[in-house]
Amino acid sequence: MELNFQRNLSALDRGIRVLISLVLFGLAAMGFINGWIATAASILGLFNLLEATIGY
Structure with a gap:
C-alpha cells in the first residue's frame, strides 16, 4: 500500500497559521x-506552528 499525500497549505495559509x-x-x-x-x-x-512548519 502506498500513501500519496499532497500538500494542501499554500504560503498564505502557512503565514496565517x-x-x-x-x-x-x-x-x-x-x-x-x-x-x-x-x-x-x-x-x-x-x-498551528507545527502545521505551518511541516506544511502537510
Whole structure:
C-alpha cells in the first residue's frame, strides 16, 4: 500500500497559521489570558506552528 499525500497549505495559509500562533503565544505570555485558557491557547498555538512548519 502506498500513501500519496499532497500538500494542501499554500504560503498564505502557512503565514496565517504562524500569525495566529504568535498571537496566541503572545496573549498567554503577556498575561492577557491566564489559567487553563492560557494553556489551551499555548497548545493550539503550538499545533498551528507545527502545521505551518511541516506544511502537510
